[in-house]
Amino acid sequence: MNFVVECIFCRIVAGDLPSRQVLSTDHTYAFFDLNPVAPVHFLVIPRVHIDNAACVEPGHGEIMAEMFATARNGAESLGIASDGYRLVFNVGRHSLNSVNHLHMHVIGGQQMGWPPGVEPIR
Numbered sequence: 001m002n003f004v005v006e007c008i009f010c011r012i013v014a015g016d017l018p019s020r021q022v023l024s025t026d027h028t029y030a031f032f033d034l035n036p037v038a039p040v041h042f043l044v045i046p047r048v049h050i051d052n053a054a055c056v057e058p059g060h061g062e063i064m065a066e067m068f069a070t071a072r073n074g075a076e077s078l079g080i081a082s083d084g085y086r087l088v089f090n091v092g093r094h095s096l097n098s099v100n101h102l103h104m105h106v107i108g109g110q111q112m113g114w115p116p117g118v119e120p121i122r
C-alpha cells in the first residue's frame with residue numbers, strides 16, 4: 001500500500017497538507033512535530049504507507065536504513081547531534097501512537113530523563 005487517502009502523513013508527503021520540512025530524501029520525509037516535547041522535535045516518515053513499526057518487514061530494509069540516516073542528518077543540521085538525541089517509535093494505544101503511518105520521533109536539544117510511567121523498575 002503506497003498511499004492511504006485518509007492518512008494525514010500520506011497527505012503531508014503528497015503535499016496536500018502543510019508541514020515545516022526538515023529534510024526530504026528519495027524514500028523519506030522529515031518535518032517538525034506540531035506539538036514539540038523538547039527544543040528540537042521532528043518526525044521522520046517513509047514516503048510509502050507502512051502502518052507502524054510492528055508492520056516493518058525485511059523488504060523495508062532500505063527504507064528503514066534511510067529513515068535512520070535522515071534522522072542523523074536532520075539532527076546534525078539542527079545542531080543536536082553532538083549532545084545526542086532520542087529516537088522513538090510508538091506502536092498502539094498504550095504507547096499513545098496517534099497517527100497510523102510509521103514515524104520516528106527525533107527529540108533533542110535538552111537533557112532528558114525517562115518520562116513518567118516508563119522509569120526503570122527498581
Ligand SMILES: [Zn+2]
Binds near residue numbers: 048049
Ligand atoms: Zn500514510
